[in-house]
Every structure is written in C-alpha cells, then in structure tokens.
Amino acid sequence: MLKNIDNKTYDILLIEDNSDDVFLIELAIKKANIKSNISVVNNGEEGVSYLMKLVNEKEKLPNLILLDINLPKVTGLEVLKKIKSNKSIKAVPTVVFTSSDSSSDMNYCYQNGADFYIRKPNNINDFKKIMAHICQE
Numbered sequence: 001m002l003k004n005i006d007n008k009t010y011d012i013l014l015i016e017d018n019s020d021d022v023f024l025i026e027l028a029i030k031k032a033n034i035k036s037n038i039s040v041v042n043n044g045e046e047g048v049s050y051l052m053k054l055v056n057e058k059e060k061l062p063n064l065i066l067l068d069i070n071l072p073k074v075t076g077l078e079v080l081k082k083i084k085s086n087k088s089i090k091a092v093p094t095v096v097f098t099s100s101d102s103s104s105d106m107n108y109c110y111q112n113g114a115d116f117y118i119r120k121p122n123n124i125n126d127f128k129k130i131m132a133h134i135c136q137e
C-alpha cells in the first residue's frame with residue numbers, strides 16, 4: 001500500500017487503544033523502512049473527530065488508516081462505516097488490524113469498504129512481517 005517511492009514520507013493514522021500494539025506497529029513500520037508520520041488516537045470517537053477536523057479544515061488526509069475493532073466509545077466497526085460513508089475520506093486505504101477472528105466481523109469490514117482485514121499476530125516477528133507487507137503492498 002505504501003511503497004517507499006522517492007523517499008516519500010507517509011502520514012498514517014493509527015486508531016488503537018492498546019499501547020503495546022501501538023509500540024509494535026510503530027516499530028514494525030520503522031523496521032520496514034517506511035518513512036512516516038504516525039498520528040495515534042486511542043478510541044473510535046477521537047478517530048472520527050480527528051478525520052472530520054482534517055476534512056473541515058481542508059487539511060491533508062492520511063495516506064493510510066490502521067483501525068482496531070475493539071475500541072472504547074465508538075467501535076472500530078462504527079468508525080469504518082463512518083469513514084467509508086464519507087465521500088471526502090472513503091478513498092483513504094483502511095486496514096482493519098484486530099484481535100477478532102470473527103467471520104461476521106471480517107465480512108462486515110469488507111462489506112463496508114475495508115481494504116484489508118488482518119488478525120493481530122501473537123509474536124513480534126509475525127507482527128513485523130505483517131506490517132512490512134501492509135506498508136509495502
């Protein structure tokens with residue numbers, strides 16, 4: 001998704017409430033040699049507000065949204081639906097990155113415009129491989 005062309009720096013919005021996962025995702029992106037500015041919000045409500053503020057102020061949208069499903073305040077499923085129903089935001093690639101292995105969650109995400117649905121791995125090496133794949137797809 002984010003090929004490192006001409007040493008470009010990518011803006012990534014990470015909507016994740018688990019600080020350990022935030023750390024691992026940031027580390028994995030760094031290990032994939034992707035230059036990035038990562039903005040982190042810790043719940044779904046903040047994620048939607050952050051994106052709407054960018055739209056309303058005509059600011060540059062992120063190049064990629066990494067979205068957890070199990071979020072406080074507003075679930076990731078609701079956030080995804082809001083993102084993909086907003087004509088200003090819907091083109092931003094959105095990867096659902098979650099611990100949920102529910103087929104209904106996966107189906108819902110794909111039906112509502114997720115570009116990828118990826119189950120979080122259990123170890124750091126797999127975490128790095130997945131993040132490298134997402135960022136260089």
